[in-house]
Structure formats: C-alpha cells, structure tokens
Amino acid sequence: MDLDAYFSAHPDMADDASAAPPEGFRSGFVALVGRPNAGKSTLMNALVGQKVAITSSTPQTTRTNVQGVLTLPACQIVFVDTPGLHKPHDLLGEHLNAQATSALADVDVVAMLIDSTKPVGRGDEWVAAHVASSPAAKMLVLSKSDIATPAQTASQFEAARGLADWDAVVSLSAKTGYNAKAFLEEVTELLPVGPLWYPKDMISNVAERTMISEVIREKVLRSFRDEVPHSVGVLVDEMEEERGLLRIEASIYVERESQKAMLIGAKGASVKRLGQAARTDIEQMFKVRCYLGLKVKVKKHWRKDESSLQRFGYTE
Numbered sequence: 001m002d003l004d005a006y007f008s009a010h011p012d013m014a015d016d017a018s019a020a021p022p023e024g025f026r027s028g029f030v031a032l033v034g035r036p037n038a039g040k041s042t043l044m045n046a047l048v049g050q051k052v053a054i055t056s057s058t059p060q061t062t063r064t065n066v067q068g069v070l071t072l073p074a075c076q077i078v079f080v081d082t083p084g085l086h087k088p089h090d091l092l093g094e095h096l097n098a099q100a101t102s103a104l105a106d107v108d109v110v111a112m113l114i115d116s117t118k119p120v121g122r123g124d125e126w127v128a129a130h131v132a133s134s135p136a137a138k139m140l141v142l143s144k145s146d147i148a149t150p151a152q153t154a155s156q157f158e159a160a161r162g163l164a165d166w167d168a169v170v171s172l173s174a175k176t177g178y179n180a181k182a183f184l185e186e187v188t189e190l191l192p193v194g195p196l197w198y199p200k201d202m203i204s205n206v207a208e209r210t211m212i213s214e215v216i217r218e219k220v221l222r223s224f225r226d227e228v229p230h231s232v233g234v235l236v237d238e239m240e241e242e243r244g245l246l247r248i249e250a251s252i253y254v255e256r257e258s259q260k261a262m263l264i265g266a267k268g269a270s271v272k273r274l275g276q277a278a279r280t281d282i283e284q285m286f287k288v289r290c291y292l293g294l295k296v297k298v299k300k301h302w303r304k305d306e307s308s309l310q311r312f313g314y315t316e
C-alpha cells in the first residue's frame, strides 16, 4: 500500500526521532475487531507497511492481541489487531474471545470490520453488540472492497448501519489500498490530542521469538487448509545469532499422530517446504541469514489444557 501521499500531505514531520510532537498532535489506540477472516490483520499490516501479524484464509488465524504502530507527522496510531470473535468450542476459543473483547475497553476507537462479500449475519450482530457497549468511538469498516460489487457494498452498508451508533463508515481494500488514506483520516479525527506513546520508529510490540513462531504457524495454516490448522501450536525452543547466522530450533505441536504424519509428509517433504517458506520470511524480516530446524510433536488436547495454553503464550 502506498501511503506516500498521506506522508507528503504533512511535510512538517520531524526527522529527528527525539523531537517533541507538534502542537495539536493526536494519538491513541485503535482496536480492529470483527468475525474471523474479516481481514483485520491484513489491514493492520498494510497500514503499518510491514508484516506484524500473520494472515491466512483460515478463520482464527490471530490468537493474541498484536499492536502495530503507525507514526505520521500529525498523529500516532497504535492499532490493536484482535482474534476474530466467534462461538468458542474449547478453552483456546474462549481465550481468543476474551482477548478480543478486552481490547474494547482500553482503546480510543473501535473499528469493526465486516467482509463486504459475506452477508451480515448473527455473528456480526453479536460482535456489534460488544462494540456498541464499548465507551470508545466507533467505526464501521466494510473490508475487501476489491472483490465486492458496488451492489454488495451498498447492501452491506444497509445491513450494518443500524448495528451500532457509528461515528464513521468506510469501505476499503487492504489489498489495493483503496480508501486506506480516508480510513486514516477518519481515525485521526476521532483520536484525542495526545503524546507519542511509542518511539517514532517502532512498528510493533511483538517480541522476535513470538514473531518467529507466528511465521512458522502461518506457513502451517497456509499449507494445510482443513485438518491441521486449528490444532497447531508452535514454540521456539532455541534461538541464537552467531556471525550473521540466526540459528533457530522450533517445535510444531499438533494433537494427533495422523496430523503429525500429514505435516511431515512423504520423506519429510511437507515440513521441509513450509520450513523453507518460514526461513525466507524470517530472513527478510530480520535481515539475517537463518538456519531453521523444525520438529513436529504430538500433544493431545493442548487446546483444552490451561497449562499448555500458558506455554504457548495464550493466557496471562
């Protein structure tokens, strides 16, 4: 996404990272909420200009609240990407919903995303009820406009306009950047005058180790559409950098032997392929050469087990 136009509209942006923000500088926190797969993480990545959160076509890709920071000349926006709100089937699902709803209480703006191509339904009404009870300013975002017809967008707008008392409505595409600038302008309008919450060059609050395990999980989600995705967890066991080489040993946990076999593939071909894809991303993100060793392990019912959820970083 090209935000150059937005940057050049504010030529007073100080290059000096330590300079105080100008008079009238606005800042605050903006939660991105919605049903699974609505496009929340893709939008956050596009807006901050870097991959901060993993994305995939599998619902419930995001498992924890992830912050992405965009600092512009006139404002600093801290996006809080949240797990998709859904009907939970296990402890992990309950945790995902709790994460998402907890963000609603602590932000200045809540942007609720609705996929323009999927009819507004009970799931959206349920999300909107949570949004409506938040004290934050409220935005309705109709996402994926690039694949929606104008008629679809219009009927989505009709169906969603009454779901909450919206302060602003935007139809946009994270993929093409259509209306991204309009979205940022609306968000900025709704933010209070405030300080820089984070250094100007900070993009995310995600720790390196977490980012690496997330990238590996993304490659599993993208390689296996149905059987494996929901039951996969990833842990980085070891990580050290020596003479420009980042050596990582990580474990992929699944719940059944059959899933383990599928992940490994014939003669290890599947795990090798996804490992290569993860390594390429890691090398790009951290600008280092990387060695990535992957093991696949079975841990039965980890999604129902509080201590396992804790190990994977999904509970406090």
Ligand SMILES: Nc1nc2c(ncn2[C@@H]2O[C@H](COP(=O)(O)OP(=O)(O)OP(=O)(O)O)[C@@H](O)[C@H]2O)c(=O)[nH]1
Residues within 6 Å of the ligand: 034, 035, 036, 037, 038, 039, 040, 041, 042, 043, 054, 055, 056, 057, 058, 059, 060, 061, 062, 063, 082, 083, 084, 085, 143, 144, 145, 146, 147, 172, 173, 174, 175, 176
């Ligand atoms: N065509 C198109 N596809 C999009 C757009 N935004 C997201 N997608 C696709 O929609 C799917 C879901 O995107 P995510 O960003 O992972 O959705 P999410 O809302 O974060 O999903 P959860 O984390 O599971 O709640 C992915 O396949 C994206 O590539 C868009 O603007 N246009």
Ligand SMILES: [Mg+2]
Residues within 6 Å of the ligand: 040, 041, 042, 053, 054, 055, 061, 062, 081, 082, 083, 084
């Ligand atoms: Mg997501």
